[in-house]
Amino acid sequence: MCGIVGIVGSTPEPEVIERMTRRLTHRGPDHQEVWRGPGAHLGHTRLAILDLSTAGNQPMTFGDLTITYNGEIYNFSELRRQLEGPFRSDGDTEVLLHLYARDEGRCLDQLRGMFSFAVWDVPRQRLFAARDRLGIKPFFYRELPGGLAFSSEIKALLELGQLTIDQTALRDYLTYKYIPEPKTVYSGIRRLPPGHCLTWDGDLRIERYWSPSTEILITDFDEAIPRLDALLGEIVPEHTISDVPVAVFLSGGIDSTTVVAQLNRPRTVTLAMDIKRRDEAPVARLVANHFGTQHHEEEASSVDLEEALNIMPGVFDEPFGDSGAWATYLVSRLARRHAVVALSGEGGDELFCGYHWYSKWLTDRSTLVNRVMAALLPPLSRGARSAQRRAATGLERYAAFAGPFTAQQRQALLGPALEIADYDDLWHYRRFWREDLEPLKRMQWADLHTYLPGDLLPKVDLSSMAHSLEVRPPLLDHRLVEFALSLDTGLLRDVEGDRGKLIVRRLMEDRIPPGLFDRPKRGFNLPVANWVQKQPELMTSALDRLAEREIIRRPRTYRFTNEQTWTLLFLDRWLEQSNARF
Numbered sequence: 001m002c003g004i005v006g007i008v009g010s011t012p013e014p015e016v017i018e019r020m021t022r023r024l025t026h027r028g029p030d031h032q033e034v035w036r037g038p039g040a041h042l043g044h045t046r047l048a049i050l051d052l053s054t055a056g057n058q059p060m061t062f063g064d065l066t067i068t069y070n071g072e073i074y075n076f077s078e079l080r081r082q083l084e085g086p087f088r089s090d091g092d093t094e095v096l097l098h099l100y101a102r103d104e105g106r107c108l109d110q111l112r113g114m115f116s117f118a119v120w121d122v123p124r125q126r127l128f129a130a131r132d133r134l135g136i137k138p139f140f141y142r143e144l145p146g147g148l149a150f151s152s153e154i155k156a157l158l159e160l161g162q163l164t165i166d167q168t169a170l171r172d173y174l175t176y177k178y179i180p181e182p183k184t185v186y187s188g189i190r191r192l193p194p195g196h197c198l199t200w201d202g203d204l205r206i207e208r209y210w211s212p213s214t215e216i217l218i219t220d221f222d223e224a225i226p227r228l229d230a231l232l233g234e235i236v237p238e239h240t241i242s243d244v245p246v247a248v249f250l251s252g253g254i255d256s257t258t259v260v261a262q263l264n265r266p267r268t269v270t271l272a273m274d275i276k277r278r279d280e281a282p283v284a285r286l287v288a289n290h291f292g293t294q295h296h297e298e299e300a301s302s303v304d305l306e307e308a309l310n311i312m313p314g315v316f317d318e319p320f321g322d323s324g325a326w327a328t329y330l331v332s333r334l335a336r337r338h339a340v341v342a343l344s345g346e347g348g349d350e351l352f353c354g355y356h357w358y359s360k361w362l363t364d365r366s367t368l369v370n371r372v373m374a375a376l377l378p379p380l381s382r383g384a385r386s387a388q389r390r391a392a393t394g395l396e397r398y399a400a401f402a403g404p405f406t407a408q409q410r411q412a413l414l415g416p417a418l419e420i421a422d423y424d425d426l427w428h429y430r431r432f433w434r435e436d437l438e439p440l441k442r443m444q445w446a447d448l449h450t451y452l453p454g455d456l457l458p459k460v461d462l463s464s465m466a467h468s469l470e471v472r473p474p475l476l477d478h479r480l481v482e483f484a485l486s487l488d489t490g491l492l493r494d495v496e497g498d499r500g501k502l503i504v505r506r507l508m509e510d511r512i513p514p515g516l517f518d519r520p521k522r523g524f525n526l527p528v529a530n531w532v533q534k535q536p537e538l539m540t541s542a543l544d545r546l547a548e549r550e551i552i553r554r555p556r557t558y559r560f561t562n563e564q565t566w567t568l569l570f571l572d573r574w575l576e577q578s579n580a581r582f
Contacts (some may be wrong), residue, residue: 004151009200013184032044033378035061035066065122075238079110096117102129111132114137131195164186166184169185170319170421171420177320214485235480242341248260252286260291268284268287316462332466337537347481366390408457431577454488
């Protein structure tokens with residue numbers, strides 16, 4: 001795991017690329033280096049994981065090509081045997097560079113892993129960059145007069161000069177609780193979408209290189225379970241390849257327990273909560289004891305909230321409404337005391353239809369009573385959100401469940417600064433809403449393309465890299481994703497019984513303590529609304545400032561959920577810290 005930056009085509013002041021590189025030192029504290037060549041300046045900050053010697057330092061050059069790369073290629077040893085060499089290092093960077101030299105963009109189909117990289121071709125004066133299939137590793141870019149700049153994080157691109165806020169992006173934030181690709185909060189900075197590559201040679205071209213099939217190929221458990229067992233048995237151990245210590249994030253839920261079960265007595269780390277009904281630490285301890293792991297815990301409490309609001313806007317560089325970011329930040333800090341790499345269970349809910357609201361979306365009906373209740377209740381009052389969700393249909397209902405605010409709540413909240421005539425708030429969901437798929441598959445596809453790359457993966461990458469910790473999500477290996485998309489929905493979720501991940505439950509039932517997976521699902525989020533009750537001035541002052549900026553209309557009465565509370569608190573604090581303007 002590392003940080004990458006670069007400027008091509010344009011000729012910056014010499015110290016600019018140095019400053020950009022230094023801004024990403026947290027992503028790579030072990031070595032920082034800048035390469036300057038004809039037409040390009042590339043920078044790299046290294047977190048040494050494979051081949052800890054200086055031979056693995058970057059940017060790395062082979063012939064006329066120079067690469068700066070962030071990520072891990074798990075099949076690099078296999079690829080290395082197919083290449084001629086000679087090789088000067090024992091890591092994956094040099095293998096990727098040689099593979100690109102041979103196959104150019106066709107190399108992407110051969111990679112198994114998480115990655116974000118850029119290669120500068122001196123004779124052609126051409127940049128080629130790519131992001132992994134699911135978007136595990138980030139890639140931001142900024143067009144310049146006659147050139148292009150890129151980085152692993154937004155903060156480095158701001159070294160090229162401040163930019164104005166994209167008004168539509170802030171409005172999107174209140175719809176999605178994150179800013180969807182290709183946008184960022186800044187009008188001049190964009191994200192390369194997952195599964196896409198970028199070419200710049202004076203002109204910018206972006207194209208998709210991976211789109212999985214949704215054809216149903218497997219319809220019975222007898223075929224599916226052995227296939228899943230074999231995939232997990234290969235993929236999870238493969239994700240532990242490292243020359244430094246590795247740990248696993250353990251919550252005691254289905255996903256992290258399934259990951260732990262594939263390994264031999266790994267290190268595990270758990271974040272405990274100071275509110276018992278949200279605390280999964282006792283269950284995590286049970287799993288740790290069952291599998292004989294080397295287990296470590298730490299507790300999060302309400303005293304952390306002010307610290308979280310001070311720290312996290314600088315970590316994310318833009319508004320981010322998932323309170324699980326602070327929990328991930330804390331568990332990453334704990335993990336870094338014991339390891340340099342951690343495995344996580346991200347992706348299990350999206351692959352195997354684990355979210356309980358899937359059943360609500362499919363079984364609730366938009367009755368006349370629901371619609372009347374939604375119309376009569378004040379939009380931000382207690383119970384209003386539930387009524388509005390039940391009253392909605394189709395894509396609007398999906399958005400009401402997936403986002404922090406319903407359409408009625410957004411309408412009540414939006415201030416003059418975010419009023420945009422005829423704006424389609426659901427534009428991002430609409431891109432991935434497949435009416436040709438059956439309803440459960442439709443939600444699976446939408447979540448894999450919206451919530452996963454927009455919320456979960458940035459949350460993990462930025463929160464962990466703030467502590468120089470590399471997090472790897474083995475359940476998001478593209479082979480597992482393609483397998484999950486090929487499964488009949490009857491293998492994934494019992495809608496009437498409100499039980500998801502059926503195939504994983506069947507696979508694991510004989511390997512875990514009895515009843516472990518029968519507990520209600522708890523998300524890895526903080527009880528922010530409960531904590532704010534102890535510090536009510538945090539919310540009232542935030543709402544006052546947001547109203548002064550005309551971002552929102554100050555609600556007279558409100559009952560905000562955890563995610564709504566965090567969404568608004570984070571937005572206020574980010575605006576205060578960034579000093580960004582429209």
